[in-house]
Amino acid sequence: MRLGYVLSCNENGPADLIERATAAERAGFEGLWISDHYHPWPDDQGQCPFVWSMIGALSQVCSLPITTAVTCPTVRIHPAVVAQAAATSAVLTSGEFTLGVGTGEALNERPSALDLDAWTRATARRSVGAFSFRWRVRHGCRMWGGAGAKPRRRFDAAEVAELVTAMRWA
Numbered sequence: 001m002r003l004g005y006v007l008s009c010n011e012n013g014p015a016d017l018i019e020r021a022t023a024a025e026r027a028g029f030e031g032l033w034i035s036d037h038y039h040p041w042p043d044d045q046g047q048c049p050f051v052w053s054m055i056g057a058l059s060q061v062c063s064l065p066i067t068t069a070v071t072c073p074t075v076r077i078h079p080a081v082v083a084q085a086a087a088t089s090a091v092l093t094s095g096e097f098t099l100g101v102g103t104g105e106a107l108n109e110r111p112s113a114l115d116l117d118a119w120t121r122a123t124a125r126r127s128v129g130a131f132s133f134r135w136r137v138r139h140g141c142r143m144w145g146g147a148g149a150k151p152r153r154r155f156d157a158a159e160v161a162e163l164v165t166a167m168r169w170a
Contacts, residue, residue: 004031059092072104
């Protein structure tokens with residue numbers, strides 16, 4: 001059995017997360033999960049540092065493997081940007097990074113949607129939302145694996161993208 005420690009970004013500020021991670025490593029935990037939230041669930045939690053900045057900071061003070069729990073590569077952050085952030089995180093952690101993905105929650109995804117009506121329509125129709133989620137995860141994985149990715153639909157419009165900073169596997 002392996003034991004990991006969950007770093008809750010929606011409950012702790014950046015300095016507290018760093019302190020908790022280093023304490024977890026000293027205590028013998030074998031990995032870190034870090035939440036990816038834009039808003040805290042209840043307002044009284046009052047924190048939500050940007051997960052990708054936190055992973056960069058954690059990589060400099062802690063050697064434990066880090067996993068996002070979970071990142072939604074659909075509305076708030078484009079899958080190409082998620083792939084770039086994950087690749088950079090893998091480099092910073094010497095390959096000890098795992099991208100955990102999920103479909104997200106309105107609390108975290110809707111505030112940054114440019115077209116709130118379109119977001120609401122897309123998420124209300126589960127089949128479209130699930131298709132978009134699956135496509136975007138595949139899009140990011142292709143990029144992370146070294147293949148460029150081309151947009152396939154008008155709402156995914158972007159130029160051909162390729163990761164420049166990426167973990168090179170032997």
